[in-house]
Amino acid sequence: MSMAAVETKKITLRTADNHEFEVEEAIAMEFSTIKTFFDENPDASEDTIPLPNVTSKCLSAIIEYCKSHLAFRARETSSSIDEQVRTYDEEFVKARDNESLKELILAANYLNIKALLDMLNQAVADRIKNKSVEYVRRFFGLENDYTPEEEAAIRAENEWAFEGVDPDDD
Amino acid sequence: MEREVGLDQLGDLALHIILSKLGPEDTVRVSCVSRRLRLSTSEDSLWALFCFQDLQLSTPQDHQGNPASSFKAAYQLWREAFAMYPWPLVKRVKRCWDKLKNWLSNDFPEVEATLRSGASESDIQQLETRLKVKLPLPTRLLYRFHDGQERTDEGHSSTWLGSSLGIIGGYSFYNHLVNVYLLPISQVIEGTRMVIRHLGFSSRSKYIVVAASAYRPKKFFLNCTNGQLYVGTSNLPTDGEMIQCVPNALIRSVHDLHGDQQQDAMLLWLEEHGRRLENGIIKVCEEGNVRSISLFPEVPPLCSTAVTNGVQVRASAAFVPELANLQDSAEKYLFAYSIRMSLLPGGCIIDGMTFSSCQLNWRHWIIRANEAIISDVNGEAVIGQFPLLHPGENEFVYESCTPLSSSSGSVEGSFTFVPGRLADPKGRPFDVQVARFPLQKPDYVF
Numbered sequence: 033m034s035m036a037a038v039e040t041k042k043i044t045l046r047t048a049d050n051h052e053f054e055v056e057e058a059i060a061m062e063f064s065t066i067k068t069f070f071d072e073n074p075d076a077s078e079d080t081i082p083l084p085n086v087t088s089k090c091l092s093a094i095i096e097y098c099k100s101h102l103a104f105r106a107r108e109t110s111s112s113i114d115e116q117v118r119t120y121d122e123e124f125v126k127a128r129d130n131e132s133l134k135e136l137i138l139a140a141n142y143l144n145i146k147a148l149l150d151m152l153n154q155a156v157a158d159r160i161k162n163k164s165v166e167y168v169r170r171f172f173g174l175e176n177d178y179t180p181e182e183e184a185a186i187r188a189e190n191e192w193a194f195e196g197v198d199p200d201d202d
Numbered sequence: 203m204e205r206e207v208g209l210d211q212l213g214d215l216a217l218h219i220i221l222s223k224l225g226p227e228d229t230v231r232v233s234c235v236s237r238r239l240r241l242s243t244s245e246d247s248l249w250a251l252f253c254f255q256d257l258q259l260s261t262p263q264d265h266q267g268n269p270a271s272s273f274k275a276a277y278q279l280w281r282e283a284f285a286m287y288p289w290p291l292v293k294r295v296k297r298c299w300d301k302l303k304n305w306l307s308n309d310f311p312e313v314e315a316t317l318r319s320g321a322s323e324s325d326i327q328q329l330e331t332r333l334k335v336k337l338p339l340p341t342r343l344l345y346r347f348h349d350g351q352e353r354t355d356e357g358h359s360s361t362w363l364g365s366s367l368g369i370i371g372g373y374s375f376y377n378h379l380v381n382v383y384l385l386p387i388s389q390v391i392e393g394t395r396m397v398i399r400h401l402g403f404s405s406r407s408k409y410i411v412v413a414a415s416a417y418r419p420k421k422f423f424l425n426c427t428n429g430q431l432y433v434g435t436s437n438l439p440t441d442g443e444m445i446q447c448v449p450n451a452l453i454r455s456v457h458d459l460h461g462d463q464q465q466d467a468m469l470l471w472l473e474e475h476g477r478r479l480e481n482g483i484i485k486v487c488e489e490g491n492v493r494s495i496s497l498f499p500e501v502p503p504l505c506s507t508a509v510t511n512g513v514q515v516r517a518s519a520a521f522v523p524e525l526a527n528l529q530d531s532a533e534k535y536l537f538a539y540s541i542r543m544s545l546l547p548g549g550c551i552i553d554g555m556t557f558s559s560c561q562l563n564w565r566h567w568i569i570r571a572n573e574a575i576i577s578d579v580n581g582e583a584v585i586g587q588f589p590l591l592h593p594g595e596n597e598f599v600y601e602s603c604t605p606l607s608s609s610s611g612s613v614e615g616s617f618t619f620v621p622g623r624l625a626d627p628k629g630r631p632f633d634v635q636v637a638r639f640p641l642q643k644p645d646y647v648f
Contacts, residue, residue: 141213153216157223165234174236186234192281192289193230 044080051088052080055095062098064144083143089132090139097124097148125155130171133159162198217242226252226277249273256280256293258300265347266319286323287343290462295343298469301476302369309479310486310495313351313367321349321387329387333394335408335426338456340469350386353416365416370475370648371484371495372415373520375538375601376585380415380524381494382422382648397421401439412468420524422447429456429466433647435526445523447471447647474646489599497648498540498601506614506637512550513560513591513619513634516542519641522603533605537641539613541584542599543634545591550621557621557628561590564618566633569604569641571611577604584617588624606641614638 041057043066057077061067070077083091104117125133133156140149160168165183169176176183187194221229221243229252233243250273253259262276263269265283270276284292306314326342329335337345351369365381372380385393393411397403412431413422423432423444430446430453437443448467456466478484479495483504487496497520499505505518519539526535543562550557565584569577589598604613615636622628 137216138213141216149216150219153219154223157220157228160220160232161224161228163228163231165231168232169235172235172239174238177236177238178234183234186230186240190230190278190281192285193227197231 041077043077045091046080046082047086047088047091048084049088051091053088053091053095058102059095059098062102062145064146065142068144085142086139087135090135093124093136094139094143094145094148098145101147121151125152130159162196164197164200167200214242218245218248221248222251226256226281244274246272246274249277253277256289257296284343284346287339288459288462288464291340291343291464295340295347295469298344298473298476299347301480302472305476305479306369310493312493313369313495316351316353316367316383317369318349318352318386320347321345325349325387329391329410332391333410334406335410336457337426338424338429338466338468339459339464340456340466341412341424341429344468344472345387348384350384350389352386353383366492366494368415368495370413371497372420373497373522373538373540373601374489375540375603378418378522378525378538378603380418380420382413382415382420384413385411393421397423401442403442415524418524424466424468429453429468431467431471433523435523435528437527437529438524441529443528445526445528445647448474449645471646471648475648487599496540498538504640504642506639508635508637509546510634511552511619511632512546512548512593513617514544514546515617515634515636516597517613517636517639519613519639521641521643521647523647532607535606535609535643536603537606537611538601538603539639539641540599540601541636542597543589543591543617544595544597545593547594549593550591550619552621552629552632555629559590559592559623560619560621561624562588562617562619563624563631565615566618567613567615567636569606569611569613571606571608576607576611590623591619604641609643611641612638613641 042054043057043060045053045055045060047053061070066081069081086094100120101117104113104120107113128136133152137149137152137156140152160171163171178186221232224232226249229243229248233240250262253262253273253276256277257280259273259276261269262271262273264276264279270279281289303314303317323346326337326345330337351367353365368381368383370382370384372382374380390410390412393414394409397409397411398407403409408425408427409423409432410426411421412424414420419434419438421434421438423434424430425432430450431448432444432446435443435445446467448470452465452470453467455461455464458464481501483499483501484495484497485500486493487498499518499520505516507514507516509515517539519537522536522538528534545560548556550560562584564580564582566580567577568575585600585602587600589600591598613636616633617636618631619634620627620629620631
């Protein structure tokens, strides 16, 4: 309502667990889902946007990520900035367990934040790269619905894919 | 029962991205996890990506170029065809051939057509049995992709054309004509046996002939034990003398099936040749009506260029290993050089006056071994000719040679031209510079 030049516009988001988050417009526009919504409904900017598929835990992490990356992008590009971005991304995923990673992927997917989604997918790939079939099974929380013969057949057909796998260390 | 965030909810898009980042081997392992995942791993767009990344394929085909039913099937066929080799080495050898073939298809398709299709494992096994050698891994793979070159001049009379298509190329000066082909396995066996018989190599020697020139006796030998490549010098028939073709320090793990560090001299040599062709350091040249790959460099610093009064002279040298004589200290090495001269379109310009032709009268050469002048000669003509230059004509090219006692040196000099013609000069003679060009025994000897 107030048109003071210095005041930045804020958007309100409501998560699945009923928390409300106020974020600067610039950050909300990083969520392509929301940006598209506003492009098509320019008068809706005062309303609270419901995000039934995103928990508050996820959203706060995502907001942090977008804030930091916006700040990085505002600075001049240089190899030391690239290095800082890499370190930030590494730290962002390092402490999270597999569950949180997957939740974040779902949220980033729903909000359509391309760079974050790509980074998270890479992190998952890094975690299961060169691991055994069992490890990957546990990671995704899936049951093996093959018969032993079926699984053996896949392995036999693709011997080249089963060399040099890391031993499971958990 | 899936209590955590399961895979179904992860979304097909995220899964597709994760699989594409994982690569082919992990993707197959993921397909073993459950039927649900197998569907995602079977998406052909994923395998199209892997085919492109690993093999630069844009259509599904097996290693012999036959179409495959899908990218997934194609990838599978490739891995099975080369299951006995480290995959990184397979990719590297394919890239080496691809680089050569890309250049050939643009600049010299007649040579590309001479490349024979790949040898089979049993063809290679036959070579190893008959010659009692074990081929280094990279060389085996090189043959799996292409079994050397077809030579079309066997017994034909009008044959010079058929012998200028060597993929390694060559040079000619005076009556020394060289054009080097990669030999197919059948010729490797025959050539090696002849060498053993005629040159007295031990029948247990680990050398095999892998490349040779049609006319002059220039032969390249691969040592199957240490993986190094050698070329015979003028003392080959008497003493088996050879010069190594690739820096020794780069050769490693040639018989090691594990790891991805394997490189032998054949692979390094062909990679270097591909680089030189791709970068335009050497090119296809036409002499008479015959095109061939010329080993005289075309770009600086190995090729010098100078323009004087509108006359341009380009000059470069090539090392001639087959005429080297390592036992002769004064004339250990021989270098051939190619001089290309032309009159620029603006004509011959001297003191503001323009002439529409000029003719060579004298040559003056200064040859150095390292930095010491070993030769300072003046003489009439070049190879007995007095080239007459007109603006915008093709270059007048001639080749000559000089011995050198050291592996490093240089040539520079000048030509004396008259404007107009020798029979009818239009002004006083003037000197045209030949800028210094190096004589350098190279790290990679072709």
